[in-house]
Amino acid sequence: MLEVADRFDGLAETYALHRPGYPTEAFDHLFQQTATDKRIAVDVGAGPGNSTAALRDALPAGWLITAVEPGHEMRRVLTRSFSDAPCVQVVNGLAEAVPLPDGSAGLMAACTAFHWFDRPAFYAEAARVLAPGGVLALVRNRRVPCAVIDALNAYIAEHAIEVSDHARREASKEPSVRELSEVTGFSTARSRTYAWREERDRRGLIDLYLTRSSVWSIVRRTGLRRVMDDLQAVCAATMGETVTLDWETTVKWARRR
Structure with missing residues (x-):
């Protein structure tokens, strides 16, 4: 995962501003599923803290959060965002090498970062760090398809060298319930989906897409001005002002046996 962190150099501030957060009720539910007296929640691949904020808002009394992030710039923004939150500890670490003792955590969450991990190594690390009764x-977050989203995704698939099959790439970003159920040391996995919505104007939507590493691969090859013009044209052709x-x-989760 360490080499992946370099993809987001220079994007931490943009990511923090324009990536959406997560429904607090999703984390409320996860805390309720834990069956251990360990009161540490681990946010793996925390980025600039969008997921950490949702975890903090749902945090039951007596719990602490360890936010694990390998990227220097992401960790700088993360640390600044929670400088006045004594319940949040920010640490430098990898999903495959979390700097916590064996059996010390009650919840380990990875939010929109899983596809960057070495899956077997991450699962093994989760089994090590979580106490029996803890939850992985x-x-x-997934955008529901609509005209402008389909058009923007088609633009990425056409211009980003590493994205030739957008649908397949999206499907790879999370494990199946079956895969998670087969992880050694965990019970049968469960899944729950939370629907929500937000309104964005054209610039806000473009800013959202500019947080994606696949879009920045196009920027690095063709220049920011060209990509901005292209994205603005796509939005103008497929949506109104908002x-x-x-x-x-x-959310897919399994309990540590």
Whole structure:
């Protein structure tokens, strides 16, 4: 995961401002699923803290959060964002090497970061860090398709060298319930989806897409001005001045045996 962190150099501030957060009720539910007296929640691949904020808002009394992030710039913004939150500890670490003792956590969550991990190594690390009765959760925000989203995704698929099959790439960003159920040391996995929506204007939608590493691969090859012009043209052709985006936050979790 360490080499992946370099993809987001220079994007931490933009990511923090323009990526959406997560429904607090999703984390409320996860805390309720834990069956251990360990009161540490681990946010793996925390980025600038969008997921950490949702975890903090749902945090039951007596719990602490360890936010694990390998990227220097992301960790700088993360640390600044929670400088006045004594319940949040920010640490430098990898999903495959979390700097916590064996059996010390009651909840480990990875939010829209899972696809960057070495899956077997991450699962093994989760089994090590979580206490029996602790919960491993994979959380992901997904945009519900609409005209402008389909058009923007088609633009990425056409111009980003590493994205030739957008649908397949999206499907790879989270494990199936079956895969998670087969992880050694965990019970049968469960899944729950939370629907929500937000309104964005054209610039707000473009700013959202400019947080994506696949879009920045195009920027690095063709220049920011060209990509901005292209994205503005796509938005002008497929939406009005604003658009209501429908989102689904999918949570898949399993309990440590």
